[in-house]
Amino acid sequence: MSAPLIIFFVLAALAVIGAISLILQKHPIHSALSLIVVMVALAGLYLLMGAEFVAAVQIIVYGGAIMVLFVFVIMLLNAGEEERTDFSKLAKFGGLPLALALTGLLAATMTKHGASIPNPETAGALAPTRDLSNLLFTTFVYPFELTSFLILIAIMGALVLAQRERG
């Protein structure tokens, strides 16, 4: 077993355990901390795949900004333990089998059609950040500019939604 494979299995186990913990924790703040574990493990996997810039963005934006937003809202709303209410009949009896079937279907399709996907020949071949930024500012410059509008609208939307009504 080579070293990248061992690193992969450790990080994958960390991600899956974090995701299961997100489901099982009763308190939202514990779920948020589990989600941070998943995101850091995924950043490690991106590094393993040589996507260094994506890994850095994953840590900064997901592990940093978005999760801080979540934790901030949980504390702002003083969210306590989840109260138990009855599931609908469909969710109670059909939910878990259907979710398992979906996972199985996805995994089966991936393995079936993924067999033709070539494996990367070189270990740890880094995708140069320079190439990435070249693409971003030439081929993908219009989507890139559009995202800045999207973020501007999102900022204004969040401000309008969250402000306290006067009078």
Add this chain to the structure above:
Amino acid sequence: MVPTQYYLILSAILFGLGVVAFVFRRNIITIFMSIELMLNAVNLSFVAFSQSMPADHLHKLDGQLFVLFVIVVAAAEAAVGLGIIILTARNRQSLNVERVDLLKL
């Protein structure tokens, strides 16, 4: 080197866990977090497909760029969604999605 299929299967498992969390949790914030988990699972398969291409392929880096765009959209979605959550919690005095039932017969 790690086969690309392993990454894809991990991505499917994480997506399935996100679906399970989405269906079974009652807290609106946790449901929102499970959406982020599903987005992350899809990002993983994007990067896996990107790295599986040969090094001199013209569109090798496109997958990683899509991941960047997905992250931007997820950030915008988180900002607006959490604004909606604050508004809902203020109006209904509860974070339980079962209590948000005005449209229910």
